[in-house]
Amino acid sequence: xxxxxxxxxxxxxxxxxxxxxxxxxxxxxxxxxxxxxxxxxxxxxxxxxxxxxxxxxxxxxxxxxxxxxxxxxxxxxxxxxxxxxxxxxxxxxxxxxxxxxxxxxxxxxxxxxxxxxxxxxxxxxxxxxxxxxxxxxxxxxxxxxxxxxxxxxxxxxxxxxxxxxxxxxxxxxxxxxxxxxxxxxxxxxxxxxxxxxxxxxxxxxxxxxxxxxxxxxxxxxxxxxxxxxxxxxxxxxxxxxxxxx
Amino acid sequence: xxxxxxxxxxxxxxxxxxxxxxxxxxxxxxxxxxxxxxxxxxxxxxxxxxxxxxxxxxxxxxxxxxxxxxxxxxxxxxxxxxxxxxxxxxxxxxxxxxxxxxxxxxxxxxxxxxxxxxxxxxxxxxxxxxxxxxxxxxxxxxxxxxxxxxxxxxxxxxxxxxxxxxxxxxxxxxxxxxxxxxxxxxxxxxxxxxxxxxxxxxxxxxxxxxxxxxxxxxxxxxx
Numbered sequence: 001x002x003x004x005x006x007x008x009x010x011x012x013x014x015x016x017x018x019x020x021x022x023x024x025x026x027x028x029x030x031x032x033x034x035x036x037x038x039x040x041x042x043x044x045x046x047x048x049x050x051x052x053x054x055x056x057x058x059x060x061x062x063x064x065x066x067x068x069x070x071x072x073x074x075x076x077x078x079x080x081x082x083x084x085x086x087x088x089x090x091x092x093x094x095x096x097x098x099x100x101x102x103x104x105x106x107x108x109x110x111x112x113x114x115x116x117x118x119x120x121x122x123x124x125x126x127x128x129x130x131x132x133x134x135x136x137x138x139x140x141x142x143x144x145x146x147x148x149x150x151x152x153x154x155x156x157x158x159x160x161x162x163x164x165x166x167x168x169x170x171x172x173x174x175x176x177x178x179x180x181x182x183x184x185x186x187x188x189x190x191x192x193x194x195x196x197x198x199x200x201x202x203x204x205x206x207x208x209x210x211x212x213x214x215x216x217x218x219x220x221x222x223x224x225x226x227x228x229x230x231x232x233x234x235x236x237x238x239x240x241x242x243x244x245x
Numbered sequence: 246x247x248x249x250x251x252x253x254x255x256x257x258x259x260x261x262x263x264x265x266x267x268x269x270x271x272x273x274x275x276x277x278x279x280x281x282x283x284x285x286x287x288x289x290x291x292x293x294x295x296x297x298x299x300x301x302x303x304x305x306x307x308x309x310x311x312x313x314x315x316x317x318x319x320x321x322x323x324x325x326x327x328x329x330x331x332x333x334x335x336x337x338x339x340x341x342x343x344x345x346x347x348x349x350x351x352x353x354x355x356x357x358x359x360x361x362x363x364x365x366x367x368x369x370x371x372x373x374x375x376x377x378x379x380x381x382x383x384x385x386x387x388x389x390x391x392x393x394x395x396x397x398x399x400x401x402x403x404x405x406x407x408x409x410x411x412x413x414x415x416x417x418x419x420x421x422x423x424x425x426x427x428x429x430x431x432x433x434x435x436x437x438x439x440x441x442x443x444x445x446x447x448x449x450x451x452x453x454x455x456x457x458x459x460x461x462x463x464x465x466x467x468x
Contacts, residue, residue: 137414144410148401149465157464158397162411165393165457169415172446176418180425 009088011228018221025218036207053117060110062212063103070100075167078160090156095223101139127178138166249334250342257346271312278304290367297366298427312351313391336459352384375430382443383423389454396461
């Protein structure tokens with residue numbers, strides 16, 4: 001097992017394997033997104049209260065889920081890199097940050113576009129909007145620290161530690177913001193009881209969530225390959241690869 | 246181990262007391278920033294009272310943030326940090342001593358001068374204990390979390406803005422509960438909930454932050 005992990009996590013091996021994996025994520029992403037968007041925008045019934053404008057939820061909610069999920073992935077892989085000194089894990093963490101920040105930004109923008117017809121204003125200091133904004137700042141801090149330290153190994157470890165500190169803090173930040181003020185509608189999907197969302201709305205939502213998830217896996221592979229090539233640019237196998245072009 | 250803690254604490258205090266003007270700077274900054282608000286917004290007591298908790302807490306937070314540099318920077322530059330890391334004592338304990346010294350020199354003075362600022366901002370007298378106790382529980386957390394940020398950026402040139410970018414989001418829960426405690430106390434309600442939360446965060450930070458700081462120092466300050 002350990003041997004296999006070490007073999008797979010060698011950058012060169014990863015580079016070869018990941019090329020084969022990407023289509024397996026990219027094609028289902030495209031299919032699911034087409035089906036999910038069609039179902040969400042045309043098939044799902046309009047909401048009895050919010051009318052048609054609730055449909056932005058099919059982008060907003062999966063983006064918000066992904067923003068948290070990617071931060072956790074980032075912290076876990078940074079932890080793996082820190083503890084077992086696996087370079088590839090560090091590269092995954094570094095490559096994840098901009099994707100996570102983009103999803104966070106997307107969730108904020110779609111949220112505020114949704115807020116205009118619903119609450120009559122683009123921005124309210126509601127608990128979830130605020131904690132999403134703070135999450136965006138955490139991503140920015142990670143990326144800033146990563147780029148500020150010149151030595152690559154030190155930068156990886158230092159920003160990795162920051163990601164771990166951030167992950168400990170996220171629940172504290174979230175609950176303190178929730179207690180502080182709340183206006184946002186309560187969770188409608190993750191309740192343990194029967195979800196308080198219509199099944200015809202739930203299906204496209206879950207399709208979109210799955211599509212976003214697979215999209216992340218495809219993009220993270222591409223970005224990590226990029227990072228591998230950049231960091232190993234002076235190694236022989238990369239040079240040979242370039243000469244073959 | 247305890248003697249190491251004690252000696253390092255004394256050393257840091259002694260070093261700081263030799264340049265008292267530097268020691269006063271965060272305190273003057275605190276008072277200065279708070280007194281800008283009546284000038285900028287409105288000097289009427291009602292308006293001041295409404296924004297007092299937030300203004301005092303934000304100013305305290307910024308004042309701690311600006312003083313964080315003192316925690317490791319000088320020791321890093323003159324090489325004594327390397328000696329500390331080489332010592333057989335657990336780095337965590339040494340970090341704790343340095344953070345404690347930092348709090349005694351910056352956090353505690355802020356707590357002591359806060360009642361005066363409360364009067365500036367026309368905070369009613371019955372809310373002053375809440376102000377003092379929230380700062381007393383909150384400022385050590387600011388120093389502890391700040392230590393993680395400083396240790397991560399100690400080797401970065403001109404790391405000041407970077408430090409604020411890293412540390413400020415992590416300060417938000419303290420700000421929320423600290424300011425809220427004062428706000429609630431002004432309305433004459435009980436503040437034990439907010440203070441208990443601040444105490445819990447302090448306990449958590451006290452046990453985890455020195456560990457993270459020690460790890461961070463081993464990563465960034467090793468040369």
